[in-house]
Amino acid sequence: MSFSFDHLFQGFVTALSLQNLMWALIGCFIGTLVGVLPGIGPASGIAILLPLTTVLPPTSAIIMMAAIYYGAMYGGSTTAIVVNIPGEASSVPTAIDGYEMAKQGRAGPALAICAISSFVAGTLGLIGLTFFAPLLADVAVVFGPPEYFALMFMALTLIISLSGRALLKGVISMAIGLTTSLIGQDPLTGAARLTFGFPQLLAGVDFISVIVGLFAISEVMINVESRISAISQKIGNWMPTWADIKQSFPAMVRSSGIGFFLGLLPGVTPSVTTFVAYDVEKRMSKTPERFGKGAIEGVAAPEGANNATSTAGFVPLFSFGIPTAPSMAVLLGGLMMYGLQPGPMLFKENPEFVWAIIASMYIGNIMLIILNLPLVGMWARICVIPFYILGPMIVFFSVLGTYSVRFLAFDVWVMTLFGVIGYFMRKFGYPIAPMVLAAVVTQMMETSLGQSMLMSQGSLLILLKRPISAVFMILAFLSIGRGIWIQMRTKAPEIAIEETD
Template sequence: MLDGLMNGFSVVLQPMNFLILLSAVFIGFIGGALPGISGVILVVILLPVTYGMDSTTAFMLLTAIYASTVFSGLITAILYRAPGTPEAVMTSFDGYPMTQRGEAGKALGIGILSSAVGGLVGTIALIVFTPMLASIALKFSSPEFFALAVLGLTVVASLGGSLLLGLIGAMIGLFVASVGIDPMTGTLRYTFGNLNLAGGIQLIPIIVGMFAISEVLKRAQGNAPHTPIKKVKIRIFDMPVIRRIRLTLARSSILGVAIGILPGIGASTAAMVSYSEAMRWSRNPKEFGKGVPEGIAAPESANNAAAMGALVPLFALGIPGSGTTAVILGAFIMHGLQPGPSFMTNNGDLIYAVFVGLLIVNLLILAFSKPFVAVLSRMLNIPYSALGPIIIICCVVGTYSVQNSMFDVWLMLGFGVLGFLLEKINFPLVAIILGVVLGPIAESEFRRSLGMSQGDPSIFFSRPISATLLYIAITVVMLAIIVPLIKYLRKRSARLSDAH
């Protein structure tokens, strides 16, 4: 392995290759920062360009773009509550409140550091454990995916604020996710004969609307006067903060890798689950959503780790772990490479060059993100009366560009108004997003599991991994019901004894 790595370094550090790697990082930065332009699109656009290149260079370029887009979605999420990629939604929950408090520099610093840590942990896991992790990934089938989604949904119980609103939010999310073609039977659900709804409601319009647009609407009311931030000082290595978030970083990075390696489940889910876990493990879960460093560290380290983890089944088995890796799989075939179980042994040189490339990309993120972020944050100086419309234009163009659909734009604006109204009553928007992302996984994997067992529900409890996850979920829900009940009974008996 060391031989391979050394060889990889010598390939990557050739001037031409290094230059390509640098430009890939730069392209990824820009693409990730623009809402609507995701890693998938960038990789597809650049695919034809790589045909003329030698395969090693081509895949260094594609994987570097992939890694850097996952990173740069956090910038606009933190600064303007306009997540540049779906993976960065969770980052806005705590990043944006920090910006509003004038701590944009601190928030960005945490985001950059967490991304790099997550990315490095993910890459190291990729280099060292790929064959082993791939065999673990195969242990996950429909019952396990269902259990994982259920566990993710139970975090609604530990959200700050009203439990009832949280449940309503999750239900709204689940409902929105059920629109479109039934994944199992192909029946059209809640489409009202409109073909645009047949494809389901996409995540981008929901996220961009609910977070970016609703925020602009709120600011347009002018209740919170905009104080132009003169200087954003980004501090990446801030020791007190690092000490505070190191456990979260470690846990979320590992969780991110673990979720990332599962086929079909990507970095967005990883960010969401690790945010919930950070909240569950925290001593002050009520502070989440108001601007705590852990709330940025958890999703950012997890989504970057997951992005690397998604490459594990791709390299080891030829199975893509996410949307972008599916495109990279297609690119392998176009380059005449044969993905599959013997891919790593047959193409060791290429794989190690890609591994080294990814290591360097994650270090480049630490080094080069600062000037890039500084340019984007300078826009905070612009008065909001001008910045707000700019954000809206970016949102409209970004949403439209996903599938050239005006319908999506209207949908996005609709979700913007909905998000604006819901936030007036302090509705937990995170619950809706949980439902939208995890709902389809829970639903279709539940039905697939029953298909596997010929309708016997005991399949969920006869398989060790799914049984464990489900028991944890059940315990969490029971605790959420029982603990307040005990508190209430104690209070009542205390009141009764007082009365006596």
């Protein structure tokens, strides 16, 4: 896939036809909805809608599916900010500062910055995709199993900054998250692990149930016990000030870069890159103590990263036919329904199709910001809905979302259990974000370590022999060392996650 203005121009002509515009708009709208609903992610959203799109011509159908994917990245942050319930795992870091802002009556500006950051990152990512795809494609395959392990290992050390002074509690939260996702059959070998003799546990614990339980259900419990009538009575100003934009703009650009480059790697989903972007922003900041207390950069960074990541995923998809995320795999599978050959050949043989989709993504990003900014006021009003109505509604959508992943009632019970666990974690001051991060990266970490050891015939030194993985490993160990040092130095109790070093 190489760039030519002719192709791009043709793409815009196709994408701007009335019919394709309409499907892009519908896709953006459904995507926003999919993002908002807890449990229902873009992958299941696209898979569910796939059979309904068979009436459309292929280009329109894929334009709509792609719009659902990046539209979900806009929507996921809404409930994270307004009611502290991330719609997707990738919005977990957004909730940290976003919900604090909402509590201060600044839900409007937070939502608006999210939309703007998504737009900036989405557009920057698209420019990368349009002009540099052939150059960038090689990045996607530079990473082998050792590099993936090292990257994921480094990502885990982010818990040090996610847990602030409560480092021991952060590590415990992480270890429990990791252990939970090991339950069931090993994805590669099928060996039954940690099932304690319960056959139901063979199916494993789906991490969506864990996330929805930890956030949605425990949030409802916290709110009903204090009989609050609504989450916030204050709405305040809807629009962000210039100062807000100026403050968060560098974060938008940085997170676009981070999200984009990590997003080129197959398997590195937005759920990982948003954590990394949040961490980097916190470290770069001159006032890291504001993070966790409503720092606007803490909202802009993850939102930028997830949009850039979702756009970057199209680079290996278009160049090699490799899907980087489950949603991409569904999209690729969808192509076959239309008689298109997935894999690198498609994009060689049908360039007009590929370019129409890229062009439609520019248009979709503009649509999403137009769609989202005026809606900020409406979304912000969710938090003034009386909680006795909002609470049961949240539970309803949580049950629906969790159940629809695999249609196992077991998953819904797991969600309930993690609701209770999340409740106690909040009461005892354990950070929840590390558990989510751990649940997301475990499988890839273990798989890639196993593969690395096969490649090296059992030697762990392979992780230090290959330059890229060596860099990640060294960074990870430095980070751990620093965390331990800070831990030894402070004498404060393991209490609050808000108070950071």
